[in-house]
Amino acid sequence: MLAEQKLQSFKNIIQEASRDEIIWMSGFLAAFSEKNVVAVAPTEIEIATATEKLVVSVLYGTETGNSKKIASKLASVLKSKQHKITIKSLDQYNSENLAKENLVFIIMSTHGDGESPAAAQKFYDYLHTKKHDFTHLKYAVLALGDSSYPLFCKAGEDVNAKLLEYGAKQILPLEKSDLDIYGVSEAWIKDVISNLPTAANALQKPQQKKTAKNGKRFYKGVVNTHINLNDKGSAKETFHIEIGTDEAVYYLPGDALGIVPPNADEEVNEIISLLPVLEAGTFNYKNEIFSLFDLFKYKLNILHLPLRIIEKYAKLIQSELPLVRVDLKNILSLYPLTGNVSLRDIISILEPIAPRLYSISSSPYAHGNNEIHITVGHNKFSVNNTNKYGFCSNHFAGLHNGDEVTFYISENERFHLPDSAKDIIMIGPGTGIAPFRSFIFHRDDEGATGRNWLFFGDQHFHSDFLYQSELLSFFDTGSLTKLNTAFSRDQKEKLYVQHRMKQQSKELFNWIENGAHIYICGCKNTMAKDVEAALIDIIINEAGIDEQSAFEYLSKLEEEGRYAKDVY
Amino acid sequence: MNEPDIQLNDSASNLGIPRHSWRGKEGEESSMEKVKKQSNALRGTLKESLLDEHTGAIREDDRALIKFHGMYMQDDRDRREERAAKKLEHLYSFMIRLRLPGGLLTSQQWLALHEVSEQYASPVIKITTRQTIQLHGVLKHNIKPTIKEFDTVKLDSIAACGDVNRNVTVSAHPRFSPIYEEVFSYADKLSKLLLPKTNAYYEIWLDKEKISAEQEKDELYQDRYFPRKFKIAIAIPPYNDVDVFTNDVGIIAIIENNKLIGFNVSAGGGMGMTHGNAATYPRLASMLGFVNKDELLKVVYAIATTQRDFGDRSDRKLARLKYTVDRLGVDVFKNEVETRSGIQFTNAKNYELNIRHDEYGWHQNYEGLFYYTAFVETGRIRDDENVQYKKAFYAIAKTGNAQFRFTCNQNIIIGDILPEHKNEIENILLQYGIIQVTKNASPVRRNAVACVAFNTCPLALAEAQRYLPSLIDKIEIILNNYNLNNEELSIRMTGCPNGCGRSVAAEIGFVGTAYGKYNMHIGGDAAGKRLNKIYKENIEE
Ligand code: SRM
Ligand SMILES: Cc1cc2nc3c(=O)[nH]c(=O)nc-3n(C[C@H](O)[C@H](O)[C@H](O)COP(=O)(O)OP(=O)(O)OC[C@H]3O[C@@H](n4cnc5c(N)ncnc54)[C@H](O)[C@@H]3O)c2cc1C
Ligand SMILES: Cc1cc2nc3c(=O)[nH]c(=O)nc-3n(C[C@H](O)[C@H](O)[C@H](O)COP(=O)(O)O)c2cc1C
Ligand code: SF4
Numbered sequence A: 001m002l003a004e005q006k007l008q009s010f011k012n013i014i015q016e017a018s019r020d021e022i023i024w025m026s027g028f029l030a031a032f033s034e035k036n037v038v039a040v041a042p043t044e045i046e047i048a049t050a051t052e053k054l055v056v057s058v059l060y061g062t063e064t065g066n067s068k069k070i071a072s073k074l075a076s077v078l079k080s081k082q083h084k085i086t087i088k089s090l091d092q093y094n095s096e097n098l099a100k101e102n103l104v105f106i107i108m109s110t111h112g113d114g115e116s117p118a119a120a121q122k123f124y125d126y127l128h129t130k131k132h133d134f135t136h137l138k139y140a141v142l143a144l145g146d147s148s149y150p151l152f153c154k155a156g157e158d159v160n161a162k163l164l165e166y167g168a169k170q171i172l173p174l175e176k177s178d179l180d181i182y183g184v185s186e187a188w189i190k191d192v193i194s195n196l197p198t199a200a201n202a203l204q205k206p207q208q209k210k211t212a213k214n215g216k217r218f219y220k221g222v223v224n225t226h227i228n229l230n231d232k233g234s235a236k237e238t239f240h241i242e243i244g245t246d247e248a249v250y251y252l253p254g255d256a257l258g259i260v261p262p263n264a265d266e267e268v269n270e271i272i273s274l275l276p277v278l279e280a281g282t283f284n285y286k287n288e289i290f291s292l293f294d295l296f297k298y299k300l301n302i303l304h305l306p307l308r309i310i311e312k313y314a315k316l317i318q319s320e321l322p323l324v325r326v327d328l329k330n331i332l333s334l335y336p337l338t339g340n341v342s343l344r345d346i347i348s349i350l351e352p353i354a355p356r357l358y359s360i361s362s363s364p365y366a367h368g369n370n371e372i373h374i375t376v377g378h379n380k381f382s383v384n385n386t387n388k389y390g391f392c393s394n395h396f397a398g399l400h401n402g403d404e405v406t407f408y409i410s411e412n413e414r415f416h417l418p419d420s421a422k423d424i425i426m427i428g429p430g431t432g433i434a435p436f437r438s439f440i441f442h443r444d445d446e447g448a449t450g451r452n453w454l455f456f457g458d459q460h461f462h463s464d465f466l467y468q469s470e471l472l473s474f475f476d477t478g479s480l481t482k483l484n485t486a487f488s489r490d491q492k493e494k495l496y497v498q499h500r501m502k503q504q505s506k507e508l509f510n511w512i513e514n515g516a517h518i519y520i521c522g523c524k525n526t527m528a529k530d531v532e533a534a535l536i537d538i539i540i541n542e543a544g545i546d547e548q549s550a551f552e553y554l555s556k557l558e559e560e561g562r563y564a565k566d567v568y
Numbered sequence B: 001m002n003e004p005d006i007q008l009n010d011s012a013s014n015l016g017i018p019r020h021s022w023r024g025k026e027g028e029e030s031s032m033e034k035v036k037k038q039s040n041a042l043r044g045t046l047k048e049s050l051l052d053e054h055t056g057a058i059r060e061d062d063r064a065l066i067k068f069h070g071m072y073m074q075d076d077r078d079r080r081e082e083r084a085a086k087k088l089e090h091l092y093s094f095m096i097r098l099r100l101p102g103g104l105l106t107s108q109q110w111l112a113l114h115e116v117s118e119q120y121a122s123p124v125i126k127i128t129t130r131q132t133i134q135l136h137g138v139l140k141h142n143i144k145p146t147i148k149e150f151d152t153v154k155l156d157s158i159a160a161c162g163d164v165n166r167n168v169t170v171s172a173h174p175r176f177s178p179i180y181e182e183v184f185s186y187a188d189k190l191s192k193l194l195l196p197k198t199n200a201y202y203e204i205w206l207d208k209e210k211i212s213a214e215q216e217k218d219e220l221y222q223d224r225y226f227p228r229k230f231k232i233a234i235a236i237p238p239y240n241d242v243d244v245f246t247n248d249v250g251i252i253a254i255i256e257n258n259k260l261i262g263f264n265v266s267a268g269g270g271m272g273m274t275h276g277n278a279a280t281y282p283r284l285a286s287m288l289g290f291v292n293k294d295e296l297l298k299v300v301y302a303i304a305t306t307q308r309d310f311g312d313r314s315d316r317k318l319a320r321l322k323y324t325v326d327r328l329g330v331d332v333f334k335n336e337v338e339t340r341s342g343i344q345f346t347n348a349k350n351y352e353l354n355i356r357h358d359e360y361g362w363h364q365n366y367e368g369l370f371y372y373t374a375f376v377e378t379g380r381i382r383d384d385e386n387v388q389y390k391k392a393f394y395a396i397a398k399t400g401n402a403q404f405r406f407t408c409n410q411n412i413i414i415g416d417i418l419p420e421h422k423n424e425i426e427n428i429l430l431q432y433g434i435i436q437v438t439k440n441a442s443p444v445r446r447n448a449v450a451c452v453a454f455n456t457c458p459l460a461l462a463e464a465q466r467y468l469p470s471l472i473d474k475i476e477i478i479l480n481n482y483n484l485n486n487e488e489l490s491i492r493m494t495g496c497p498n499g500c501g502r503s504v505a506a507e508i509g510f511v512g513t514a515y516g517k518y519n520m521h522i523g524g525d526a527a528g529k530r531l532n533k534i535y536k537e538n539i540e541e
Helices: A002-017 A017-036 A068-081 A097-098 A118-129 A154-165 A181-194 A265-274 A292-299 A307-316 A326-332 A345-351 A392-395 A430-446 A466-478 A497-503 A503-515 A523-543 A549-559 B031-037 B046-051 B060-069 B077-085 B107-119 B140-152 B178-193 B200-206 B291-311 B323-327 B329-339 B389-399 B419-431 B434-440 B443-447 B468-481
Strands: A054-062 A082-091 A103-109 A138-144 A173-177 A217-230 A238-245 A256-259 A281-287 A287-290 A355-359 A371-377 A380-383 A386-389 A404-411 A423-428 A453-459 A484-485 A516-522 A563-567 B071-075 B092-097 B122-127 B133-138 B232-233 B251-258 B258-265 B285-293 B361-364 B370-374 B403-406 B413-415 B489-494 B508-514 B518-523 B533-537
Touching: A054 A068, A054 A118, A068 A082, A068 A103, A068 A181, A097 A118, A103 A154, A118 A154, A138 A181, A138 B443, A173 A181, A238 A392, A265 A292, A265 A326, A265 A371, A281 A292, A281 A345, A287 A292, A307 A345, A345 A497, A355 A371, A355 A392, A355 A430, A371 A392, A386 A392, A404 B323, A423 A430, A423 A503, A430 A453, A430 A466, A430 A516, A453 A497, A466 A484, A484 A497, A497 A503, A497 A523, A503 A523, A516 A523, A523 A549, A523 A563, A549 A563, B031 B060, B046 B060, B046 B140, B046 B200, B060 B071, B060 B200, B071 B077, B092 B140, B107 B122, B107 B140, B107 B389, B107 B403, B133 B140, B140 B200, B178 B232, B178 B251, B178 B258, B178 B291, B251 B291, B258 B291, B285 B291, B285 B370, B291 B323, B291 B329, B323 B329, B361 B419, B361 B518, B370 B419, B370 B434, B389 B413, B413 B419, B419 B434, B443 B468, B508 B533
Parallel strands: A054 A082, A054 A103, A103 A138, A138 A173, A423 A453, A423 A516, A453 A484, A516 A563, B232 B251, B489 B508
Antiparallel strands: A217 A238, A217 A404, A238 A371, A256 A355, A256 A404, A281 A287, A380 A386, B071 B092, B092 B133, B122 B133, B251 B258, B258 B285, B361 B370, B370 B413, B403 B413, B508 B518, B518 B533
């Protein structure tokens, strides 16, 4: 079945692998093919060879790598048809050229709460900030998403709509794919090929659609360890949680654990008491049957409702109400439902509980496949001077040994480890340490020859140095080559990881020039930005180039998969 | 600057026998000896250790070297398990001990000490059994700020620990006569005479420039320092609050018709022993004889060099002067000292040492100055609900009208107060409950001494300062029943047999053997001229 030389290299791998590794690999492949991840199972699509050569741009906006894979696949198929292809990540694409293009394919995902991937933000804004004329442009959009989020494929939808609005011609209607991407993407590529604006395709009808399953695989686990890593006197609580599973869980360092946290019983009961009496016994929600209680406990988001729902609610009860985000129970008690509103009406305006992700901090090598660790920061905030906690992190904070956890694995292609001979630079303050704990354990276990350099930071050295004793022993044994820390509040002037990086400017740049891979994980809004700015400075100073070239230098690293961020 | 103004003879021995055969145990030098030699005059890698971001500890060898700078790396032993579970390293911090010959602080120095203790350390100021103070819980990044603060008021911690001469103690009692003045000046001279000559302290902690590229020459310490710690005390009869005979060099001021004529010098005292190591034992210093005032420095210097050259450098447990003296024999030792110093001892003069406890309350000296000796239980200066030492001493220091002197019984004397300021000071002492506490404490309590032990002392086997007060509550009841509660009985407790609280020189001594367990020693005398004997082993309350 495999081509001769493929077969050979496969055999080589097997021969070199230890027994455990083979068991792990087999499980890993099994899991992969089960989930039909784009990565594996390439297939050949036979298409009528086109007569004319087209000039085509394939653009992708990705966060975790799926869109990129599909884009490359499409590009290679088009190339094989001798069309002239340029393939670009949307952040590398000069939007001004769009109007001049004649054929563009866009594959992009949705992240955050219905937002476009960071890399597609510029492009997204370009379309949304001013009017354009795209009358010469032909295009098709494939939107990737996850139907368990409230706003399924929203970013892709918006982009598709804008292009239409500005006069571009769809050669295919918007295609949305849920997590089970493979089937849809392959069908979509077929459609694209057979609908290319070529004589050959002049008369082709679009094929009938193929809809994806959500395709998530849920695991059940039990909390085996639950520790607050912060010491007395800390302003923070960070929980190290170890979850044991009977069935093997397959993931790679860099992947995240996903969970849809359940609502608290008392909240649910309070809400039910405020709802109109139940007509029928059960509810069908996304083709699943639920009791009213379970529906509200496990499926519907009842907290901090987005404004779009407040608006719908106002319509429903036909009255004015202040546009502020509140919990469902508040709105139900302050602005009670009117008689004419049915239970189903109100359920229909509610959205699913959005999944939360936590970078996995264990390594399948070091900890096996029946144990998975996460590092959860208790998310604190105050609403008019009363302290509140984030929904999911508070759920984790309240767990005890023996409690059950249902979760799934969210892969992150772009945040996996490189070849074990490569050096890596890890920048992960706060809970950003999580994936790097996994990286270091993993590389220690496989005896990787590449060097490992970690930058960690938090508020106070004595109370907030997450995983300190583990890191120190890796440092002593050399598995951690360099360890730099910045504790912001132990001295008058604030000190952060980016300051440490600048102090190490020369050596840091040497590592990069040496082929090191750079990873950033943690807080998106402040840390990630400052660290990236520091990197740019370092490149400017050490390479002696101007800012523009420094940005190019960095995005080249990103292209090569040597610079990756996992920020939130 | 530390050179004595006299010509010292530091030359070889007249014993006619090659030195090495005077070694105690044959065998190579202890690893500590290498650390000292390779330390580049006590610099080691201390500067680098301070820069290690990832740990609150310092590097292995530096942990030994930092003692010579007056500091010990410690960790909070109460928190070990809890922190380990949180995947955090031990809660490391540093204890800083001041070099304070004669134990005197001016008001201005007190204010600085107070500030430092509040800002950089665990706020308790601990009066030690050697007449100085210690601060605990100084985090690595606070060491330099702390030392800098002290430096601004001319305080330092040089050689407060390590294999060097330690803090020189002197009878602390109110200066009844001008002689006290004079004797205290000898403590200063001795302390200076025996200071290491290295500039390391100033470079590392005070960021001073390196004076010269090559290592400082140190006649006395060379690159090996002493084989072990070295302690000097001066007693002014009739007081023996310094426990003169428990020191390596025990000096007794000899006063004839109100003039200081010279000193009786004894050598080879020490308290430490190790459970289960018969070769180790506590020992009182042996009397060598009398020397004139102007001969004291030379003689002590000769004792020091003799110990440097003959002390055991292979086994640190047998390295103190007391073992050297026993190994050589007192006469041979004395002879060597006489040769080196070119001074002959004459027979020791008569002296009376019969008071070891502190003279609490108010006293007035020959100049009419006032002194108040306050009781500080186990030497811990802090504030609690019934007495506020820190507030009081801070307020007194603010007036600038008094000085502070520590005693080897872990108490404090507020002194040099002009008659017109007495009321002001007295009111402060009353306001914060100090006079009350001092008055009301029973004699057993007032005379009790306890070492630090848990939670900071790494060698502690049992509690001491945290436990003794509650034990005394119970003992008081018993003494009451036998109407013994007015006896000036001395009870001392140490958390291990090292004897920091000099428990084997007490009338009743408790020596920790394991958590909650103590050996009970009895039979010591009130003046500290006789050691006690073990009476019961491993007793619990
Ligand atoms: C603070 C103090 C006890 C107190 O509560 O006052 C003290 C505290 C310690 N002593 Fe001491 N010794 C203290 C007076 C003594 C005395 C009493 C004296 O000198 O009059 C002795 C007995 C006399 C002697 O030296 O023989 C004493 C004999 C020891 C020994 C045993 C030495 C020996 O050669 O046998 C050790 C252990 C060692 O040196 O290896 C020791 C070691 C220690 C250490 C530094 C533990 C260590 O080595 O890590 C203790 C620090 C505890 C802490 O957390 O503060 N300490 N130590 C005293 C400080 C004196 C000063 O200001 O310099
Ligand atoms: C790829 C990825 C990896 C991640 N890895 C980790 C990790 O390793 N460790 C980790 O701790 N986190 C991680 N996160 C973040 C994590 O997924 C959650 O976002 C985080 O735990 C907060 O979720 P929550 O449900 O506790 O808070 P939420 O309830 O979602 O609240 C989040 C914020 O919304 C606001 N808010 C919520 N409710 C209210 C209200 N009633 N009134 C006003 N404001 C309100 C507050 O600002 C609050 O901070 C990761 C995220 C991603 C995307
Ligand atoms: C943090 C996060 C938030 C997400 N939010 C949404 C969302 O709001 N709507 C949606 O349809 N999909 C959402 N998804 C699912 C992704 O779009 C989906 O995993 C997609 O396959 C990722 O493609 P990419 O690898 O090209 O980024 C989210 C995924 C993550 C990790
Ligand atoms: S006697 Fe022992 S326990 Fe007490 S302070 Fe000295 S070394 Fe520590």
